[in-house]
Amino acid sequence: MNQPLLETGTDVPALALFTDFDGTLVEIAETPDSVHVPNDLAEQINRITREFDNAFAVLTGREIADIDRFLAPLHLPIAGAHGSQRRRADGSMEEVDEELIAGAEEIARAIEPLAVAHPELLIEPKPGTVALHYRQAPELADACLRALEEVLADHPQYSLVEGKMVYEARPIGFDKGAALRAFMQEEPFIGRTPIFIGDDVTDEDAFRAAQELGGVGIKIGPGETAARLRIADVTSVRALIGGLGDLVHRAEPVLTETTAH
Template sequence: MLAVFTDFDGTLVEIAETPDAIDVPSGLTERIDRALHDFDHAFAVLTGREIADIDRYLSPLQLPVAGAHGAQRRRADGTLEEVDQAIIEGADAIAQSLQALAMTNPDLLIEAKDGAVAMHFRQAPEMEEAVHLAMQEALLDHPQFTLVPGKMVLEARPVGFDKGAALRAFMQEEPFAGRTPIFIGDDRTDEDAFRAAQELGGVGIKLGSGETAARMRIANVASVYALLEGLGGLAHRHQDAAPIVTDTAH
């Protein structure tokens, strides 16, 4: 039996110029709802976004989600792990310290979250070095945070929180426990989850090119949909399989 985990941006939806500009394809919630049933609800999203963001885009579904790279987590039973107030305050302070750079460079975007903060430079790639320097300086007063690079984004997240740790936490709970984990992602921030899935006997699957710890690779978002459908079909065949009894009486 499988436990399936996916990233969101770049995996379930295409990456956009800004986080708010993504296009959620028609039928995505229905695809995910089918996956929930195919995998007996052992399906979760591990994302850099906040849980509230995922709920907004995938309404009316309320999935198990690890948000802000694991700083937030909603279990399959709906209970939430509380974010430590010191972490929230630290992320707010880091975001405030980045405001001066963002104000003088309006193509930079600060994405503040409960427990993490990201600065996107997709619309100003020439600012990458300046963003790195500003965030390194911001973290000098907040050693409980670490920097994590992504696709045209740099994120400050709490030390000890990552998608791999979130995957491991889910795998200790129902309905994930005892299953074989599969994690599908596209970014450098997904590498911890690739490794965690594989260390637990499962598989990491990376979209696109680039160096990775994942043992498998697929092409694009459309391939993710096809993969989920295929894995769901395998799960159904496994569930429906029954021994064939031949009547040999004469």
């Protein structure tokens, strides 16, 4: 049975909105640099940021610099590289430890021979993390997994995370859920009810964190999830964000209660 985010006639609480980027605000592309950003996306986000009294943040596997480039001229609160780097709402930065940066560089060098042998693979180094994309060569998924598992045996401070057509080496203790919790302890997020919208396995930590803090996770598309609500696709996300100023009347048509947990 479809269930609205808020019952008609209830008071809308002060909300804090968090979203993923790829697969949420924009469609997933063949390569990280080929993503298409709609011309009006930055304007729409700027508008909802004002409506939420600046309590809007992006939680992404990308670097902060990538999001700044795609959403220019906005300078949002962002947790990048799955939370291993974070820019607070006041603009101050929480940077990853230098040791973890060095570890990620070692991991990237160790898996480079695989990418050289298979140019369709893409290694994406980030501050403290490494992503190995196989979207253009799905038949190499097992080879990518084995290569990272072998390398990470010598890097116990890292964990292996699976995403959509990508494997990532991520420092243990850093994830989108931890990033969301950190934001919720700071202005302008503190005291608000968090909503997190995402599409991937790496978003599950943030779904759980938002719901444990009294808010809601919204999963895009099919698949098992901890999120309480589900939304169809990126187009529906844009419609939902566009209607959050009038949540009762605009959110209900595109949200359904999840049945798979």
